[in-house]
Amino acid sequence: xxxxxxxxxxxxxxxxxxxxxxxxxxxxxxxxxxxxxxxxxxxxxxxxxxxxxxxxxxxxxxxxxxxxxxxxxxxxxxxxxxxxxxxxxxxxxxxxxxxxxxxxxxxxxxxxxxxxxxxxxxxxxxxxxxxxxxxxxxxxxxxxxxxxxxxxxxxxxxxxxxxxxxxxxxxxxxxxxxxxxxxxxxxxxxxxxxxxxxxxxxxxxxxxxxxxxxxxxxxxxxxxxxxxxxxxxxxxxxxxxxxxxxxxxxxxxxxxxxxxxxxxxxxxxxxxxxxxxxxxxxxxxxxxxxxxxxxxxxxxxxxxxxxxxxxxxxxxxxxxxxxxxxxxxxxxxxxxxxxxxxxxxxxxxxxxxxxxxxxxxxxxxxxxxxxxxxxxxxxxxxxxxxxxxxxxxxxxxxxxxxxxxxxxxxxxxxxxxxxxxxxxxxxxxxxxxxxxxxxxxxxxxxxxxxxxxxxxxxxxxxxxxxxxxxxxxxxxxxxxxxxxxxxxxxxxxxxxxxxxxxxxxxxxxxxxxxxxxxxxxxxxxxxxxxxxxxxxxxxxxxxxxxxxxxxxxxxxxxxxxxxxxxxxxxxxxxxxxxxxxxxxxxx
Numbered sequence: 001x002x003x004x005x006x007x008x009x010x011x012x013x014x015x016x017x018x019x020x021x022x023x024x025x026x027x028x029x030x031x032x033x034x035x036x037x038x039x040x041x042x043x044x045x046x047x048x049x050x051x052x053x054x055x056x057x058x059x060x061x062x063x064x065x066x067x068x069x070x071x072x073x074x075x076x077x078x079x080x081x082x083x084x085x086x087x088x089x090x091x092x093x094x095x096x097x098x099x100x101x102x103x104x105x106x107x108x109x110x111x112x113x114x115x116x117x118x119x120x121x122x123x124x125x126x127x128x129x130x131x132x133x134x135x136x137x138x139x140x141x142x143x144x145x146x147x148x149x150x151x152x153x154x155x156x157x158x159x160x161x162x163x164x165x166x167x168x169x170x171x172x173x174x175x176x177x178x179x180x181x182x183x184x185x186x187x188x189x190x191x192x193x194x195x196x197x198x199x200x201x202x203x204x205x206x207x208x209x210x211x212x213x214x215x216x217x218x219x220x221x222x223x224x225x226x227x228x229x230x231x232x233x234x235x236x237x238x239x240x241x242x243x244x245x246x247x248x249x250x251x252x253x254x255x256x257x258x259x260x261x262x263x264x265x266x267x268x269x270x271x272x273x274x275x276x277x278x279x280x281x282x283x284x285x286x287x288x289x290x291x292x293x294x295x296x297x298x299x300x301x302x303x304x305x306x307x308x309x310x311x312x313x314x315x316x317x318x319x320x321x322x323x324x325x326x327x328x329x330x331x332x333x334x335x336x337x338x339x340x341x342x343x344x345x346x347x348x349x350x351x352x353x354x355x356x357x358x359x360x361x362x363x364x365x366x367x368x369x370x371x372x373x374x375x376x377x378x379x380x381x382x383x384x385x386x387x388x389x390x391x392x393x394x395x396x397x398x399x400x401x402x403x404x405x406x407x408x409x410x411x412x413x414x415x416x417x418x419x420x421x422x423x424x425x426x427x428x429x430x431x432x433x434x435x436x437x438x439x440x441x442x443x444x445x446x447x448x449x450x451x452x453x454x455x456x457x458x459x460x461x462x463x464x465x466x467x468x469x470x471x472x473x474x475x476x477x478x479x480x481x482x483x484x485x486x487x488x489x490x491x492x493x494x495x496x497x498x499x500x501x502x503x504x505x506x507x508x509x510x511x512x513x514x515x516x517x518x519x520x521x522x523x524x525x526x527x528x529x530x531x532x533x534x535x536x537x538x539x540x541x542x543x544x545x546x547x548x549x550x551x552x553x554x555x556x557x558x559x560x561x562x563x564x565x566x567x568x569x570x571x572x573x574x575x576x577x578x579x580x581x582x583x584x585x586x587x
Contacts, residue, residue, distance in 0.1 A: 005038055005039075005040055005041065006041075007041040007044070008041065009041075010055040010058075011041070011044075012044070012058035012061075012437065013058075013060075013061060014036070014038035014039075014433045014436075015036055015061070015432055015433050015436055016036050016038075018033040018034050019033060019065075019066070020066060020068075022068050022069055022099050023065060023066055023067060023068055023069065024065040024066070024067060024069055024102075024116045024117065024119055025064075025065035025066055025116070025117075027069075027099075027102060027103050027106065027116055028065055028106075028112070028113045028116035028117065028432070029432065030108065030231070030428045030429055030431065030432060031230060031231050031428065031429065035426075035429060036429055036432070036433065037423075037426050037427070037429035037430050037433065038430070038433050039430060039433070039434070040356065040357055042356035042357070042361060043353065043356055043357060046353065046356065046471075047434075047439060047471070047491065050469055050470075050471055050491075051439070051469045051492070051493045052469055053493070057437070058437055061436040061437065062117075062435075062436055062437065062438060064117035064118065065116050065117040065118075065119070067119055069098055069099040069102055069121070070098060070121075071097060071098045071099070072098070073098045073101075073121065073124070075096040075126045075127055076126040076169050077126045077127055077149070077169075077170075077171075081147060081149060082094075082096065082127060084140075084143060085127060085129055085140065085171065088129075088136055088139050088140055089129050089130065089131070089132075089136060093129060093130040093131075093132070093178070094127060094128065094129050094130070095127070095128045096126065096127050096128075098121070098124070100128050101124040101125050101126070101127070101128055101172070102121055102124050103128075104125065104128055104152075104154035104157075104164060104166075104172045104174050105122075105123055105124040105125065105164065105165055105166050105172070106164070106165065107157065107158065107159030107160060107161070107162060107163060107164050107165075107525075108157070108158055108159065108160055108228075108428070109159075109160050109161065109162055109442075109527060110431075110440055110442045110497075110500060110504075111162065111497060111500075111501060111527075112162070113431070113432075113435065114496075114497035114500070115497070117435070118497075123165045123166050123167050123560075124166055124169075125150075125152060125166040125169060125170055125171055125172035126169045126170060126171065127170075127171050127172075128154075128171070128172050128173075128174050129171060129172075129173055129174070130173075130174050130177050130178055130179075131173055131175065131178065131179045131197075132178040132179060133179075133195075134195075134261070134263065134298040134299065137173070137263045137296050137298055138263050138268065140171070141263050141264070141265060141295070141296065142265070144170070144171065144265075144556055145265040145554055145556055148554055148556060149170045149171055149556060150166065150167075150168040150169060150170030150171070150556050150557075150558075150559050150560075151170060151171055151172075151173070151292075151296070151556050151557055151558070152164060152165075152166045152170065152171070152172040152173070152292065152558055153172070153173045153175065153235070153292045153296060153297075153558070154172055154173065154174045154175065154176070155175050155176070155196065155197060155232070155233035155235045155236035156176070156199060156200070156228065156231050156232040156233035156236050157176070157231055158228035158231045158232050158236070159236070159240075159523075159525060160228075160443070160522055160527075161240070161519075161522055161523050161524055161525025161526070161527045161528065162525045162526040162527040163240070163291055163292075163523060163524075163525030163526065163527075163558075163562065164525075165525075165526060165560065166560075167526070167559065167560025167561065168559050168560055170556070173296065175195075175196060175197025175233060175235060176197055176199075176233070178197070179195045179196065179197035180194075180195055180197040180198045180199060180202060180233075181194070181195050181198070182194050182198075182206060183195065183299055184301075185206075185210065185213075185214045185216070187210070187214070187216045187217065190220070190303060190304050190305070191258050191301050191302065191303055191304060192206070192207065192220075192222075192301070192302055192304050193259070193299055193300065193301040193302075194234055194299070194300060194302070195234075195298065195299060196233065196234055196235025196238070196296075196297045196298055196299065196300055197233055197234075197235060198233060198234045198235075199231075199232065199233055199234075200222075200224070200225070200226070200229040200230065200232045200233070200234070200237075201229065201230055203222055203234060204221065204222060207219070207220040207221055207222060207304055207307070208220070208221065208307060218306055218307070219306070219307040220304040220305060220306060220307055221304065221305050221306075221307045221309075222250075222256065222302060222304055222305075223244065223246050223249070223250030223251075223256070223304075223305050223341075224237060224242070224244040224246075224247075224250065224253060224256060225244040225245045225246050225425075226242055226243065226244045226245065226521070227245065227424065227425060227427065227428070228428070229244070229425055230425050234300050234302070235297045235300065237253045238253055238257060238260065238288055238297060238300055239288070239289065239290060239291050239292060239297055239523070240289065240291060240521070240522065240523030241253060241254055241288050241289040241521065241523065242521050242522075242523070243478045243485070243520065243521035245342055245344075245424060245477070246341045246342055247478045247521075248333075248339045248340055248341060248342070248343040248384075248477075248478060248479045248480075249338075249339050249340060249341035249386075249387065249388070250305060250341065252478070252521065253288070254284075254285070254288055255303075256302050256303050257284050257288065257300065257301070257302060257303075258273055258274075258275070258301040258302060258303050259271050259272065259273030259274075259284070259299075259300070259301035260283075260284055260287055260288075260297060260299070260300055260301070261297070261298045261299040261300075262287055262294065262295035262296060262297050262298065263295055263296045263298055264294055264295030264296075264551045264552060264557070265295070265551065265552050265553065265554065265556060265557070266295075266550065266551050266552070266553075269283065269287065269294075269295060269551070270283075271283035271284045271287070272284075273301055286547065289523070289563075290547075290563075291523055291524065291525065291558060291562050291563055292557055292558035292562065293548055293552065293557050293558045293562045293563055293565055294547065294548065294551040294552060294557060295551055295552070295557060296557075308387050308388055308389065308390075308393070309387065311387055311388060311389065311390045311393040311394075312341075312385045312386065312387045312393065313385055313386045313387075313393050313394060313396070313397035313414075314383075314384075314385040314414030314417040314418060314421075315383070315384060315385065315386075315397060315400055315401065315404075315411070315413075315414060315417065316381065316382065316383040316384075316411070316412040316413065316414065316415070316416040316417045317381075317382045317383075317404040317409035317410060317411055317412065318351075318369055318374050318379050318380070318381055318382075318409065318410045318412055319374075319379060319380045319381075319382065319404075319407065319408055319409050319410075320373060320374055320375070320378065320379060320380075320408050321348075321378050321379070321380065322347050322348060322378075322380050322454075322457075323454065324380075324407045324408055325345055325380035325382060325407070325409075326345070326450070326453060326454065326476070327407055328382070328403055328404050328406070328407035328409060329343070329345050329382065329476060329479060329484070330450050331403050331406075331407070332399070332400055332403050332404075332479075333479050333480060333481045333484075334481045335399060335403065337395065337396050337399040338386070338388070338392060338395075338396045339396075339479070340384045340385060340386050340396065340400060341384065341385055341386060341387045341388075342383070342384040342385050342417070342421075343384045343476075343477060343478075343479045344382070344383050344384055344420075344475050344476070344477045345380060345381070345382045345475060345476040345477075346380055346381045346382075346473070346474070346475045346476075347380060347457065347461075347473070347474040347475065348377045348378055348379065348380060349377065349471065349472060349473050349474070350381075350473030350474055350475050350489070351379055351380050351381040352376060352377055353471070353473055354381055354416075354420075355381065357419075358416050358419040358420065359419070360412070360416065365412060368410075369410065372410060374410060381412075381416065382404065382409065383416055383417040383420055384400075384417065385397075385414075385417060386400070434491075437493075438493050438494065438495070439491065439492070439493050439494075440491065440492055440493075440494050440500055441489065441490070441491045442489075442490060442500075442504070443487060443488065443489050443490075444487075444488045444490075444504075444507050444508070444511065445485055445486065445487040445488065445519065445520045445521065445522060446460075446485070446486055446488075446511050446516035446517050446518065446519065446520055447483065447484075447485055447486075447516060447517040447519075447520040448483050448484065448485075448486055448515075448516045448517075449482055449483035450482065450483050450484070452483075452514075452515055452516070453476070453483065453484065453486065455514065456486060456511075456514040456515065456516045457474060457486060459510060459513070459514040460486075460488060460507065460510050460511055460514055460516075461474065461488075463506060463507060463509075463510040464488065464490050464507060467492065467503055469492065469493070470490060470491070470492040471489075471490065471491040471492065472488060472489070472490045472491075473488070473489040473490075473491075474486060474487065474488050474489070475487050475489075478520060478521065485520040485521065486516065486520075487520075488507070490503075490507070508528060508531055508573075509531075509573065512531050512534065512535055512573070517535065518531045518532060518535045524562070524563045524564070525562060525563075526560060526561040526562055529561045529562065529563060529564035529567050530564065530567060530571050530572050530573045531564075531573045532563060532564035533564055533572055534572070534573055541564065544563065544565060545565060548565050
């Protein structure tokens with residue numbers, strides 16, 4: 001259902017109607033076709049003020065993407081190849097319809113959404129197949145290798161890196177409908193093995209229902225909750241080295257994977273499936289992050305955890321400035337009392353927006369903050385919760401409170417955290433409502449160490465804010481004793497996709513120049529691929545290429561620039577940073 005908000009004054013006509021069937025807009029729509037989210041009135045007023053707009057700019061929406069997807073683009077595969085796929089999957093689990101092909105060609109980057117709004121069809125597969133078991137995949141990969149047919153994979157559809165785009169045609173495997181079964185649940189080892197197309201919500205439902213489904217003694221959780229959770233897949237988590245919002249306690253996906261199986265042109269590759277070993281390099285680490293470029297991930301064995309949500313201790317604090325807040329966050333992660341589960345620290349600009357969103361602005365809490373010297377556009381909001389065994393969770397929350405107070409933190413109780421939790425998976429719905437009026441909201445995340453965090457934050461923000469009338473919010477999340485993820489959210493009014501991409505590429509240039517990683521948990525895909533070689537170094541890139549050449553000598557697996565492996569030389573962002581900086585933004 002649409003999340004409706006009351007406005008005291010003028011309210012734009014935010015989208016609340018499901019997109020017509022078979023249209024471009026039905027593909028670009030995030031998540032549930034019947035679900036929408038509109039900005040609060042305070043957020044709307046902030047955007048008008050920042051972008052120098054008035055109510056007249058919101059009199060009418062930009063109606064785009066409502067045309068039915070045409071079916072005139074023929075399949076480029078020879079008839080005998082189509083017949084082979086039909087013999088493996090049957091008539092009902094293959095499709096050469098343009099709508100089905102386009103549905104698995106784009107993810108959820110802003111570039112994807114722009115193209116769908118403009119009815120642009122490019123880089124689509126020739127055929128879509130819908131696997132049900134790994135034996136079917138084991139049949140088609142040797143055939144595709146022999147006949148040089150490119151192979152792509154579509155998991156949950158929430159990619160924000162252009163990771164699923166079929167640059168060279170061929171076949172795309174849509175894992176959603178049938179490749180989503182539980183293979184084995186092992187309560188003794190606390191593991192579960194599933195097919196790679198298993199969705200996040202389905203996995204969590206299975207684990208929460210372990211007593212009923214498997215006769216287990218207790219309920220379990222995977223602990224992996226990315227913002228795209230509702231429309232993400234286990235396979236997507238693994239091949240992009242993903243992280244969820246509770247990763248500070250449960251770990252990133254690399255910490256959760258116990259074993260994997262891949263089908264590659266070289267044959268089937270399986271990892272040990274043991275908690276630890278010292279028998280050479282770790283196959284799991286080699287394959288995670290390969291983004292379909294080495295082979296097709298079929299089965300994943302994950303560690304699972306006891307569900308202890310009844311022991312959660314929620315907290316939120318406000319700090320007087322960004323530096324003091326970061327110092328508190330670092331001390332929490334290094335104090336040896338354990339790690340919170342949700343761990344999110346917002347910089348001053350994001351704090352200002354969050355206090356508006358969570359209705360703290362103009363309340364007694366804000367009055368108290370102002371009175372005590374927690375000033376607007378300087379103060380920083382920290383929120384989260386502890387969980388685990390009851391005594392552990394309680395003791396950790398006590399230590400968090402003590403450290404926050406030591407650094408000048410003022411408690412806002414668990415109210416703000418509960419408000420954040422209520423909408424933590426629904427924010428992507430905002431993008432469609434805003435883009436109807438030319439306003440873009442997008443993100444970029446990177447991994448940094450504590451000692452570089454302040455400089456990286458300042459350097460990247462200076463570039464993002466060098467574009468006039470642009471909002472740039474940042475939060476620290478996915479924390480470690482040695483550093484954390486910095487997550488940048490920028491909002492601006494853009495005239496077209498070219499202006500937007502120019503701005504986005506400048507941000508990537510500046511992230512690289514600042515010395516941060518090009519991605520912390522979104523992966524690379526084909527979007528940030530031009531920056532990879534300069535970011536990790538040429539010898540390391542050659543190692544990746546050697547692995548690619550071993551697993552996939554004919555380059556049929558997700559070709560077209562994924563992770564920069566077959567990227568033309570003239571498309572790489574060259575060493576010795578030559579991009580725009582905040583000192584010379586060229587706006």
